[in-house]
Amino acid sequence: GSRLTDKAQAVVDELVSFGYGVQTAVEALQKTDFNMDKACDHLLAEQRKKEKEGKKGEKEKESKKEEETKTKTDNGSVSSASSTSGSQHANMSAANNTRDVPVRLVRNRSIDDFNDQMVHMLDEIERRVEQLRETAGLLEQEKESIVDMLANFNLNTELMRLGAGDREDINATANRLMARTRAVEVLVSTPRNSEQQQALSQVNTLIEGMINKMSDDLTNTKEQCRRFLNACSPEETGPIDQRFQAQVIECTADDQKKIRRKLAQIITQIERAERTCIPQW
Known part of the structure:
Protein backbone atom coordinates (compact mmCIF):
# COMPACT_ATOMS: atom_id res chain seq x y z
CA GLY A 1 0.00 0.00 0.00
CA SER A 2 2.88 2.34 0.74
CA ARG A 3 4.35 1.73 -2.74
CA LEU A 4 0.96 2.35 -4.36
CA THR A 5 0.61 5.52 -2.37
CA ASP A 6 4.02 6.66 -3.45
CA LYS A 7 3.16 5.89 -7.05
CA ALA A 8 -0.11 7.78 -6.76
CA GLN A 9 1.71 10.64 -5.11
CA ALA A 10 4.19 10.70 -7.94
CA VAL A 11 1.37 10.86 -10.52
CA VAL A 12 -0.34 13.62 -8.57
CA ASP A 13 2.91 15.55 -8.37
CA GLU A 14 3.41 15.15 -12.09
CA LEU A 15 -0.12 16.38 -12.85
CA VAL A 16 0.40 19.30 -10.52
CA SER A 17 3.55 20.12 -12.46
CA PHE A 18 1.32 20.41 -15.57
CA GLY A 19 -0.60 23.16 -13.85
CA TYR A 20 -3.52 21.25 -12.39
CA GLY A 21 -4.59 21.59 -8.80
CA VAL A 22 -3.91 18.79 -6.26
CA GLN A 23 -7.60 18.10 -5.69
CA THR A 24 -8.25 18.02 -9.42
CA ALA A 25 -5.33 15.66 -9.99
CA VAL A 26 -6.43 13.29 -7.20
CA GLU A 27 -10.02 13.16 -8.50
CA ALA A 28 -8.77 12.46 -12.02
CA LEU A 29 -6.55 9.60 -10.78
CA GLN A 30 -9.37 8.10 -8.76
CA LYS A 31 -11.65 8.09 -11.81
CA THR A 32 -8.95 6.41 -13.96
CA ASP A 33 -7.55 3.89 -11.40
CA PHE A 34 -4.37 5.93 -11.07
CA ASN A 35 -3.56 5.55 -14.77
CA MET A 36 -1.37 8.44 -15.77
CA ASP A 37 -2.35 8.51 -19.44
CA LYS A 38 -6.05 8.13 -18.79
CA ALA A 39 -5.90 10.76 -16.08
CA CYS A 40 -4.28 13.20 -18.49
CA ASP A 41 -6.86 12.41 -21.17
CA HIS A 42 -9.63 12.86 -18.64
CA LEU A 43 -8.26 16.18 -17.50
CA LEU A 44 -7.82 17.37 -21.11
CA ALA A 45 -11.37 16.30 -21.95
CA GLU A 46 -12.67 18.16 -18.93
CA GLN A 47 -10.63 21.19 -19.90
CA ARG A 48 -11.96 21.11 -23.48
CA LYS A 49 -15.49 20.69 -22.15
CA LYS A 50 -15.11 23.70 -19.89
CA GLU A 51 -13.57 25.73 -22.70
CA LYS A 52 -16.39 24.69 -25.00
CA GLU A 53 -18.99 25.57 -22.41
CA GLY A 54 -17.23 28.86 -21.81
CA LYS A 55 -17.23 29.68 -25.52
CA LYS A 56 -20.85 28.63 -25.75
CA GLY A 57 -21.70 30.92 -22.88
CA GLU A 58 -19.85 33.78 -24.52
CA LYS A 59 -21.67 33.15 -27.80
CA GLU A 60 -24.98 33.13 -25.98
CA LYS A 61 -24.09 36.41 -24.32
CA GLU A 62 -23.07 37.90 -27.66
CA SER A 63 -26.27 36.63 -29.26
CA LYS A 64 -28.33 38.19 -26.50
CA LYS A 65 -26.49 41.48 -26.93
CA GLU A 66 -27.04 41.38 -30.69
CA GLU A 67 -30.72 40.63 -30.22
CA GLU A 68 -31.06 43.47 -27.75
CA THR A 69 -29.24 45.84 -30.11
CA LYS A 70 -31.38 44.70 -33.05
CA THR A 71 -34.53 45.11 -31.02
CA LYS A 72 -33.55 48.65 -30.10
CA THR A 73 -32.66 49.43 -33.73
CA ASP A 74 -35.93 47.99 -35.00
CA ASN A 75 -37.88 49.94 -32.44
CA GLY A 76 -36.05 53.10 -33.47
CA SER A 77 -36.69 52.39 -37.17
CA VAL A 78 -40.34 51.72 -36.52
CA SER A 79 -40.58 54.91 -34.53
CA SER A 80 -38.77 56.87 -37.26
CA ALA A 81 -40.90 55.28 -39.97
CA SER A 82 -44.02 56.06 -38.01
CA SER A 83 -42.85 59.62 -37.56
CA THR A 84 -41.99 59.94 -41.26
CA SER A 85 -45.27 58.37 -42.30
CA GLY A 86 -47.12 60.67 -39.97
CA SER A 87 -45.27 63.66 -41.38
CA GLN A 88 -46.00 62.60 -44.96
CA HIS A 89 -49.62 61.99 -44.09
CA ALA A 90 -49.79 65.42 -42.49
CA ASN A 91 -48.18 67.01 -45.55
CA MET A 92 -50.57 65.19 -47.87
CA SER A 93 -53.49 66.25 -45.75
CA ALA A 94 -52.30 69.85 -45.80
CA ALA A 95 -51.80 69.68 -49.56
CA ASN A 96 -55.25 68.20 -50.04
CA ASN A 97 -56.74 70.93 -47.91
CA THR A 98 -55.07 73.69 -49.95
CA ARG A 99 -55.95 72.23 -53.38
CA ASP A 100 -59.62 71.50 -53.82
CA VAL A 101 -59.35 70.26 -57.43
CA PRO A 102 -57.02 67.75 -59.12
CA VAL A 103 -53.81 68.95 -60.76
CA ARG A 104 -54.99 67.83 -64.19
CA LEU A 105 -58.16 69.84 -63.86
CA VAL A 106 -56.17 72.95 -62.94
CA ARG A 107 -53.93 72.46 -65.98
CA ASN A 108 -56.90 72.02 -68.31
CA ARG A 109 -58.49 75.11 -66.88
CA SER A 110 -55.27 77.06 -67.50
CA ILE A 111 -55.19 75.87 -71.13
CA ASP A 112 -58.81 76.95 -71.59
CA ASP A 113 -58.04 80.34 -70.07
CA PHE A 114 -55.05 80.75 -72.40
CA ASN A 115 -57.17 79.77 -75.40
CA ASP A 116 -59.86 82.28 -74.45
CA GLU A 140 -58.60 107.53 -99.99
CA GLN A 141 -62.05 109.03 -100.51
CA GLU A 142 -60.84 112.36 -99.16
CA LYS A 143 -57.97 112.37 -101.62
CA GLU A 144 -60.31 111.58 -104.51
CA SER A 145 -62.66 114.35 -103.41
CA ILE A 146 -59.85 116.93 -103.25
CA VAL A 147 -58.48 115.88 -106.64
CA ASP A 148 -61.99 116.13 -108.12
CA MET A 149 -62.47 119.62 -106.71
CA LEU A 150 -59.13 120.84 -108.01
CA ALA A 151 -59.63 119.20 -111.41
CA ASN A 152 -62.91 121.04 -111.90
CA PHE A 153 -61.69 124.29 -110.42
CA ASN A 154 -61.44 125.98 -113.80
CA LEU A 155 -65.10 125.21 -114.54
CA ASN A 156 -66.20 127.92 -112.15
CA THR A 157 -67.48 130.78 -114.34
CA GLU A 158 -66.95 133.28 -111.54
CA LEU A 159 -63.21 133.12 -112.25
CA MET A 160 -63.79 134.93 -115.52
CA ARG A 161 -64.69 138.07 -113.59
CA LEU A 162 -61.23 138.25 -112.08
CA GLY A 163 -58.29 139.90 -113.66
CA ALA A 164 -55.66 137.97 -115.55
CA GLY A 165 -53.12 138.32 -112.75
CA ASP A 166 -55.52 137.05 -110.10
CA ARG A 167 -56.62 134.12 -112.25
CA GLU A 168 -53.00 133.21 -112.85
CA ASP A 169 -52.24 133.23 -109.11
CA ILE A 170 -55.33 131.14 -108.35
CA ASN A 171 -54.50 128.61 -111.05
CA ALA A 172 -50.90 128.37 -109.84
CA THR A 173 -52.11 127.71 -106.30
CA ALA A 174 -54.59 125.10 -107.54
CA ASN A 175 -51.87 123.33 -109.53
CA ARG A 176 -49.55 123.35 -106.52
CA LEU A 177 -52.26 121.85 -104.31
CA MET A 178 -53.02 119.24 -106.95
CA ALA A 179 -49.36 118.19 -107.04
CA ARG A 180 -49.19 117.96 -103.25
CA THR A 181 -52.44 115.99 -103.11
CA ARG A 182 -51.31 113.49 -105.72
CA ALA A 183 -48.05 113.05 -103.78
CA VAL A 184 -50.05 111.48 -100.95
CA GLU A 185 -50.19 107.73 -101.51
CA VAL A 186 -53.14 105.98 -99.89
CA LEU A 187 -53.55 102.37 -100.93
CA VAL A 188 -55.88 99.77 -99.47
CA SER A 189 -55.26 96.50 -101.28
CA THR A 190 -58.20 94.14 -101.67
CA PRO A 191 -57.51 90.38 -101.89
CA ARG A 192 -59.08 88.99 -105.08
CA ASN A 193 -59.18 85.64 -106.83
CA SER A 194 -58.83 85.31 -110.60
CA GLU A 195 -62.59 85.56 -111.26
CA GLN A 196 -62.93 88.71 -109.13
CA GLN A 197 -59.91 90.30 -110.79
CA GLN A 198 -61.32 89.57 -114.25
CA ALA A 199 -64.74 90.96 -113.28
CA LEU A 200 -63.16 94.19 -111.97
CA SER A 201 -61.20 94.57 -115.18
CA GLN A 202 -64.42 94.22 -117.22
CA VAL A 203 -66.18 96.83 -115.05
CA ASN A 204 -63.32 99.32 -115.48
CA THR A 205 -63.40 98.76 -119.23
CA LEU A 206 -67.12 99.54 -119.38
CA ILE A 207 -66.69 102.71 -117.29
CA GLU A 208 -63.78 103.93 -119.43
CA GLY A 209 -65.81 103.34 -122.59
CA MET A 210 -68.65 105.41 -121.13
CA ILE A 211 -66.28 108.27 -120.22
CA ASN A 212 -64.81 108.31 -123.73
CA LYS A 213 -68.30 108.98 -125.14
CA MET A 214 -68.90 111.85 -122.74
CA SER A 215 -67.57 114.57 -125.02
CA ASP A 216 -69.84 113.42 -127.88
CA ASP A 217 -73.12 113.05 -125.98
CA LEU A 218 -73.18 114.36 -122.43
CA THR A 219 -76.86 113.60 -121.81
CA ASN A 220 -76.72 109.94 -122.92
CA THR A 221 -73.49 109.46 -120.99
CA LYS A 222 -75.20 110.72 -117.84
CA GLU A 223 -78.13 108.31 -118.34
CA GLN A 224 -75.79 105.39 -118.94
CA CYS A 225 -73.83 106.28 -115.81
CA ARG A 226 -77.07 106.29 -113.81
CA ARG A 227 -77.93 102.82 -115.15
CA PHE A 228 -74.47 101.64 -114.08
CA LEU A 229 -74.95 103.17 -110.64
CA ASN A 230 -78.40 101.60 -110.24
CA ALA A 231 -76.97 98.22 -111.25
CA CYS A 232 -74.50 98.18 -108.36
CA SER A 233 -76.67 99.91 -105.73
CA PRO A 234 -78.25 97.87 -102.91
CA GLU A 235 -81.66 99.30 -103.84
CA GLU A 236 -82.61 99.80 -107.47
CA THR A 237 -83.91 103.32 -108.08
CA GLY A 238 -84.37 103.11 -111.84
CA PRO A 239 -83.33 101.24 -114.97
CA ILE A 240 -80.16 99.16 -114.78
CA ASP A 241 -77.55 97.86 -117.19
CA GLN A 242 -77.78 94.05 -117.10
CA ARG A 243 -74.32 93.42 -118.54
CA PHE A 244 -72.71 95.84 -116.08
CA GLN A 245 -74.61 94.31 -113.16
CA ALA A 246 -73.47 90.78 -114.10
CA GLN A 247 -69.85 91.89 -113.84
CA VAL A 248 -70.29 93.94 -110.67
CA ILE A 249 -71.83 90.99 -108.82
CA GLU A 250 -68.61 89.03 -109.37
CA CYS A 251 -66.50 91.77 -107.73
CA THR A 252 -65.58 91.93 -104.05
CA ALA A 253 -67.63 94.00 -101.61
CA ASP A 254 -64.85 96.59 -101.29
CA ASP A 255 -64.59 96.92 -105.07
CA GLN A 256 -68.35 97.37 -105.35
CA LYS A 257 -68.20 100.26 -102.87
CA LYS A 258 -65.40 101.91 -104.84
CA ILE A 259 -67.31 101.45 -108.12
CA ARG A 260 -70.43 103.10 -106.68
CA ARG A 261 -68.35 105.99 -105.35
CA LYS A 262 -66.60 106.45 -108.69
CA LEU A 263 -69.89 106.47 -110.65
CA ALA A 264 -71.39 108.98 -108.21
CA GLN A 265 -68.40 111.28 -108.75
CA ILE A 266 -68.79 111.03 -112.52
CA ILE A 267 -72.45 112.03 -112.30
CA THR A 268 -71.49 114.99 -110.08
CA GLN A 269 -68.93 116.10 -112.66
CA ILE A 270 -71.47 115.83 -115.47
CA GLU A 271 -74.03 117.88 -113.55
CA ARG A 272 -71.41 120.52 -112.80
CA ALA A 273 -70.46 120.60 -116.46
CA GLU A 274 -74.12 121.00 -117.45
CA ARG A 275 -74.45 124.00 -115.15
CA THR A 276 -71.36 125.72 -116.49
CA CYS A 277 -71.81 124.55 -120.08
CA ILE A 278 -68.04 124.22 -120.28
CA PRO A 279 -67.39 120.50 -119.95
CA GLN A 280 -63.72 119.58 -119.67
CA TRP A 281 -62.65 115.93 -119.60
Missing part, protein backbone atom coordinates in the same frame (compact mmCIF):
# COMPACT_ATOMS: atom_id res chain seq x y z
CA GLN A 117 -57.20 84.94 -74.00
CA MET A 118 -55.74 84.26 -77.47
CA VAL A 119 -59.18 84.28 -79.11
CA HIS A 120 -60.04 87.56 -77.39
CA MET A 121 -56.72 89.06 -78.51
CA LEU A 122 -57.27 87.99 -82.13
CA ASP A 123 -60.80 89.42 -82.07
CA GLU A 124 -59.43 92.71 -80.82
CA ILE A 125 -56.72 92.74 -83.51
CA GLU A 126 -59.33 91.97 -86.19
CA ARG A 127 -61.43 94.90 -84.97
CA ARG A 128 -58.42 97.21 -85.16
CA VAL A 129 -57.51 95.93 -88.64
CA GLU A 130 -61.02 96.66 -89.91
CA GLN A 131 -60.87 100.09 -88.29
CA LEU A 132 -57.50 100.71 -89.95
CA ARG A 133 -58.83 99.71 -93.36
CA GLU A 134 -61.90 101.86 -92.87
CA THR A 135 -59.78 104.86 -91.88
CA ALA A 136 -57.50 104.32 -94.88
CA GLY A 137 -60.56 104.05 -97.11
CA LEU A 138 -61.85 107.37 -95.79
CA LEU A 139 -58.47 108.95 -96.49
Whole structure:
Protein backbone atom coordinates (compact mmCIF):
# COMPACT_ATOMS: atom_id res chain seq x y z
CA GLY A 1 0.00 0.00 0.00
CA SER A 2 2.88 2.34 0.74
CA ARG A 3 4.35 1.73 -2.74
CA LEU A 4 0.96 2.35 -4.36
CA THR A 5 0.61 5.52 -2.37
CA ASP A 6 4.02 6.66 -3.45
CA LYS A 7 3.16 5.89 -7.05
CA ALA A 8 -0.11 7.78 -6.76
CA GLN A 9 1.71 10.64 -5.11
CA ALA A 10 4.19 10.70 -7.94
CA VAL A 11 1.37 10.86 -10.52
CA VAL A 12 -0.34 13.62 -8.57
CA ASP A 13 2.91 15.55 -8.37
CA GLU A 14 3.41 15.15 -12.09
CA LEU A 15 -0.12 16.38 -12.85
CA VAL A 16 0.40 19.30 -10.52
CA SER A 17 3.55 20.12 -12.46
CA PHE A 18 1.32 20.41 -15.57
CA GLY A 19 -0.60 23.16 -13.85
CA TYR A 20 -3.52 21.25 -12.39
CA GLY A 21 -4.59 21.59 -8.80
CA VAL A 22 -3.91 18.79 -6.26
CA GLN A 23 -7.60 18.10 -5.69
CA THR A 24 -8.25 18.02 -9.42
CA ALA A 25 -5.33 15.66 -9.99
CA VAL A 26 -6.43 13.29 -7.20
CA GLU A 27 -10.02 13.16 -8.50
CA ALA A 28 -8.77 12.46 -12.02
CA LEU A 29 -6.55 9.60 -10.78
CA GLN A 30 -9.37 8.10 -8.76
CA LYS A 31 -11.65 8.09 -11.81
CA THR A 32 -8.95 6.41 -13.96
CA ASP A 33 -7.55 3.89 -11.40
CA PHE A 34 -4.37 5.93 -11.07
CA ASN A 35 -3.56 5.55 -14.77
CA MET A 36 -1.37 8.44 -15.77
CA ASP A 37 -2.35 8.51 -19.44
CA LYS A 38 -6.05 8.13 -18.79
CA ALA A 39 -5.90 10.76 -16.08
CA CYS A 40 -4.28 13.20 -18.49
CA ASP A 41 -6.86 12.41 -21.17
CA HIS A 42 -9.63 12.86 -18.64
CA LEU A 43 -8.26 16.18 -17.50
CA LEU A 44 -7.82 17.37 -21.11
CA ALA A 45 -11.37 16.30 -21.95
CA GLU A 46 -12.67 18.16 -18.93
CA GLN A 47 -10.63 21.19 -19.90
CA ARG A 48 -11.96 21.11 -23.48
CA LYS A 49 -15.49 20.69 -22.15
CA LYS A 50 -15.11 23.70 -19.89
CA GLU A 51 -13.57 25.73 -22.70
CA LYS A 52 -16.39 24.69 -25.00
CA GLU A 53 -18.99 25.57 -22.41
CA GLY A 54 -17.23 28.86 -21.81
CA LYS A 55 -17.23 29.68 -25.52
CA LYS A 56 -20.85 28.63 -25.75
CA GLY A 57 -21.70 30.92 -22.88
CA GLU A 58 -19.85 33.78 -24.52
CA LYS A 59 -21.67 33.15 -27.80
CA GLU A 60 -24.98 33.13 -25.98
CA LYS A 61 -24.09 36.41 -24.32
CA GLU A 62 -23.07 37.90 -27.66
CA SER A 63 -26.27 36.63 -29.26
CA LYS A 64 -28.33 38.19 -26.50
CA LYS A 65 -26.49 41.48 -26.93
CA GLU A 66 -27.04 41.38 -30.69
CA GLU A 67 -30.72 40.63 -30.22
CA GLU A 68 -31.06 43.47 -27.75
CA THR A 69 -29.24 45.84 -30.11
CA LYS A 70 -31.38 44.70 -33.05
CA THR A 71 -34.53 45.11 -31.02
CA LYS A 72 -33.55 48.65 -30.10
CA THR A 73 -32.66 49.43 -33.73
CA ASP A 74 -35.93 47.99 -35.00
CA ASN A 75 -37.88 49.94 -32.44
CA GLY A 76 -36.05 53.10 -33.47
CA SER A 77 -36.69 52.39 -37.17
CA VAL A 78 -40.34 51.72 -36.52
CA SER A 79 -40.58 54.91 -34.53
CA SER A 80 -38.77 56.87 -37.26
CA ALA A 81 -40.90 55.28 -39.97
CA SER A 82 -44.02 56.06 -38.01
CA SER A 83 -42.85 59.62 -37.56
CA THR A 84 -41.99 59.94 -41.26
CA SER A 85 -45.27 58.37 -42.30
CA GLY A 86 -47.12 60.67 -39.97
CA SER A 87 -45.27 63.66 -41.38
CA GLN A 88 -46.00 62.60 -44.96
CA HIS A 89 -49.62 61.99 -44.09
CA ALA A 90 -49.79 65.42 -42.49
CA ASN A 91 -48.18 67.01 -45.55
CA MET A 92 -50.57 65.19 -47.87
CA SER A 93 -53.49 66.25 -45.75
CA ALA A 94 -52.30 69.85 -45.80
CA ALA A 95 -51.80 69.68 -49.56
CA ASN A 96 -55.25 68.20 -50.04
CA ASN A 97 -56.74 70.93 -47.91
CA THR A 98 -55.07 73.69 -49.95
CA ARG A 99 -55.95 72.23 -53.38
CA ASP A 100 -59.62 71.50 -53.82
CA VAL A 101 -59.35 70.26 -57.43
CA PRO A 102 -57.02 67.75 -59.12
CA VAL A 103 -53.81 68.95 -60.76
CA ARG A 104 -54.99 67.83 -64.19
CA LEU A 105 -58.16 69.84 -63.86
CA VAL A 106 -56.17 72.95 -62.94
CA ARG A 107 -53.93 72.46 -65.98
CA ASN A 108 -56.90 72.02 -68.31
CA ARG A 109 -58.49 75.11 -66.88
CA SER A 110 -55.27 77.06 -67.50
CA ILE A 111 -55.19 75.87 -71.13
CA ASP A 112 -58.81 76.95 -71.59
CA ASP A 113 -58.04 80.34 -70.07
CA PHE A 114 -55.05 80.75 -72.40
CA ASN A 115 -57.17 79.77 -75.40
CA ASP A 116 -59.86 82.28 -74.45
CA GLN A 117 -57.20 84.94 -74.00
CA MET A 118 -55.74 84.26 -77.47
CA VAL A 119 -59.18 84.28 -79.11
CA HIS A 120 -60.04 87.56 -77.39
CA MET A 121 -56.72 89.06 -78.51
CA LEU A 122 -57.27 87.99 -82.13
CA ASP A 123 -60.80 89.42 -82.07
CA GLU A 124 -59.43 92.71 -80.82
CA ILE A 125 -56.72 92.74 -83.51
CA GLU A 126 -59.33 91.97 -86.19
CA ARG A 127 -61.43 94.90 -84.97
CA ARG A 128 -58.42 97.21 -85.16
CA VAL A 129 -57.51 95.93 -88.64
CA GLU A 130 -61.02 96.66 -89.91
CA GLN A 131 -60.87 100.09 -88.29
CA LEU A 132 -57.50 100.71 -89.95
CA ARG A 133 -58.83 99.71 -93.36
CA GLU A 134 -61.90 101.86 -92.87
CA THR A 135 -59.78 104.86 -91.88
CA ALA A 136 -57.50 104.32 -94.88
CA GLY A 137 -60.56 104.05 -97.11
CA LEU A 138 -61.85 107.37 -95.79
CA LEU A 139 -58.47 108.95 -96.49
CA GLU A 140 -58.60 107.53 -99.99
CA GLN A 141 -62.05 109.03 -100.51
CA GLU A 142 -60.84 112.36 -99.16
CA LYS A 143 -57.97 112.37 -101.62
CA GLU A 144 -60.31 111.58 -104.51
CA SER A 145 -62.66 114.35 -103.41
CA ILE A 146 -59.85 116.93 -103.25
CA VAL A 147 -58.48 115.88 -106.64
CA ASP A 148 -61.99 116.13 -108.12
CA MET A 149 -62.47 119.62 -106.71
CA LEU A 150 -59.13 120.84 -108.01
CA ALA A 151 -59.63 119.20 -111.41
CA ASN A 152 -62.91 121.04 -111.90
CA PHE A 153 -61.69 124.29 -110.42
CA ASN A 154 -61.44 125.98 -113.80
CA LEU A 155 -65.10 125.21 -114.54
CA ASN A 156 -66.20 127.92 -112.15
CA THR A 157 -67.48 130.78 -114.34
CA GLU A 158 -66.95 133.28 -111.54
CA LEU A 159 -63.21 133.12 -112.25
CA MET A 160 -63.79 134.93 -115.52
CA ARG A 161 -64.69 138.07 -113.59
CA LEU A 162 -61.23 138.25 -112.08
CA GLY A 163 -58.29 139.90 -113.66
CA ALA A 164 -55.66 137.97 -115.55
CA GLY A 165 -53.12 138.32 -112.75
CA ASP A 166 -55.52 137.05 -110.10
CA ARG A 167 -56.62 134.12 -112.25
CA GLU A 168 -53.00 133.21 -112.85
CA ASP A 169 -52.24 133.23 -109.11
CA ILE A 170 -55.33 131.14 -108.35
CA ASN A 171 -54.50 128.61 -111.05
CA ALA A 172 -50.90 128.37 -109.84
CA THR A 173 -52.11 127.71 -106.30
CA ALA A 174 -54.59 125.10 -107.54
CA ASN A 175 -51.87 123.33 -109.53
CA ARG A 176 -49.55 123.35 -106.52
CA LEU A 177 -52.26 121.85 -104.31
CA MET A 178 -53.02 119.24 -106.95
CA ALA A 179 -49.36 118.19 -107.04
CA ARG A 180 -49.19 117.96 -103.25
CA THR A 181 -52.44 115.99 -103.11
CA ARG A 182 -51.31 113.49 -105.72
CA ALA A 183 -48.05 113.05 -103.78
CA VAL A 184 -50.05 111.48 -100.95
CA GLU A 185 -50.19 107.73 -101.51
CA VAL A 186 -53.14 105.98 -99.89
CA LEU A 187 -53.55 102.37 -100.93
CA VAL A 188 -55.88 99.77 -99.47
CA SER A 189 -55.26 96.50 -101.28
CA THR A 190 -58.20 94.14 -101.67
CA PRO A 191 -57.51 90.38 -101.89
CA ARG A 192 -59.08 88.99 -105.08
CA ASN A 193 -59.18 85.64 -106.83
CA SER A 194 -58.83 85.31 -110.60
CA GLU A 195 -62.59 85.56 -111.26
CA GLN A 196 -62.93 88.71 -109.13
CA GLN A 197 -59.91 90.30 -110.79
CA GLN A 198 -61.32 89.57 -114.25
CA ALA A 199 -64.74 90.96 -113.28
CA LEU A 200 -63.16 94.19 -111.97
CA SER A 201 -61.20 94.57 -115.18
CA GLN A 202 -64.42 94.22 -117.22
CA VAL A 203 -66.18 96.83 -115.05
CA ASN A 204 -63.32 99.32 -115.48
CA THR A 205 -63.40 98.76 -119.23
CA LEU A 206 -67.12 99.54 -119.38
CA ILE A 207 -66.69 102.71 -117.29
CA GLU A 208 -63.78 103.93 -119.43
CA GLY A 209 -65.81 103.34 -122.59
CA MET A 210 -68.65 105.41 -121.13
CA ILE A 211 -66.28 108.27 -120.22
CA ASN A 212 -64.81 108.31 -123.73
CA LYS A 213 -68.30 108.98 -125.14
CA MET A 214 -68.90 111.85 -122.74
CA SER A 215 -67.57 114.57 -125.02
CA ASP A 216 -69.84 113.42 -127.88
CA ASP A 217 -73.12 113.05 -125.98
CA LEU A 218 -73.18 114.36 -122.43
CA THR A 219 -76.86 113.60 -121.81
CA ASN A 220 -76.72 109.94 -122.92
CA THR A 221 -73.49 109.46 -120.99
CA LYS A 222 -75.20 110.72 -117.84
CA GLU A 223 -78.13 108.31 -118.34
CA GLN A 224 -75.79 105.39 -118.94
CA CYS A 225 -73.83 106.28 -115.81
CA ARG A 226 -77.07 106.29 -113.81
CA ARG A 227 -77.93 102.82 -115.15
CA PHE A 228 -74.47 101.64 -114.08
CA LEU A 229 -74.95 103.17 -110.64
CA ASN A 230 -78.40 101.60 -110.24
CA ALA A 231 -76.97 98.22 -111.25
CA CYS A 232 -74.50 98.18 -108.36
CA SER A 233 -76.67 99.91 -105.73
CA PRO A 234 -78.25 97.87 -102.91
CA GLU A 235 -81.66 99.30 -103.84
CA GLU A 236 -82.61 99.80 -107.47
CA THR A 237 -83.91 103.32 -108.08
CA GLY A 238 -84.37 103.11 -111.84
CA PRO A 239 -83.33 101.24 -114.97
CA ILE A 240 -80.16 99.16 -114.78
CA ASP A 241 -77.55 97.86 -117.19
CA GLN A 242 -77.78 94.05 -117.10
CA ARG A 243 -74.32 93.42 -118.54
CA PHE A 244 -72.71 95.84 -116.08
CA GLN A 245 -74.61 94.31 -113.16
CA ALA A 246 -73.47 90.78 -114.10
CA GLN A 247 -69.85 91.89 -113.84
CA VAL A 248 -70.29 93.94 -110.67
CA ILE A 249 -71.83 90.99 -108.82
CA GLU A 250 -68.61 89.03 -109.37
CA CYS A 251 -66.50 91.77 -107.73
CA THR A 252 -65.58 91.93 -104.05
CA ALA A 253 -67.63 94.00 -101.61
CA ASP A 254 -64.85 96.59 -101.29
CA ASP A 255 -64.59 96.92 -105.07
CA GLN A 256 -68.35 97.37 -105.35
CA LYS A 257 -68.20 100.26 -102.87
CA LYS A 258 -65.40 101.91 -104.84
CA ILE A 259 -67.31 101.45 -108.12
CA ARG A 260 -70.43 103.10 -106.68
CA ARG A 261 -68.35 105.99 -105.35
CA LYS A 262 -66.60 106.45 -108.69
CA LEU A 263 -69.89 106.47 -110.65
CA ALA A 264 -71.39 108.98 -108.21
CA GLN A 265 -68.40 111.28 -108.75
CA ILE A 266 -68.79 111.03 -112.52
CA ILE A 267 -72.45 112.03 -112.30
CA THR A 268 -71.49 114.99 -110.08
CA GLN A 269 -68.93 116.10 -112.66
CA ILE A 270 -71.47 115.83 -115.47
CA GLU A 271 -74.03 117.88 -113.55
CA ARG A 272 -71.41 120.52 -112.80
CA ALA A 273 -70.46 120.60 -116.46
CA GLU A 274 -74.12 121.00 -117.45
CA ARG A 275 -74.45 124.00 -115.15
CA THR A 276 -71.36 125.72 -116.49
CA CYS A 277 -71.81 124.55 -120.08
CA ILE A 278 -68.04 124.22 -120.28
CA PRO A 279 -67.39 120.50 -119.95
CA GLN A 280 -63.72 119.58 -119.67
CA TRP A 281 -62.65 115.93 -119.60
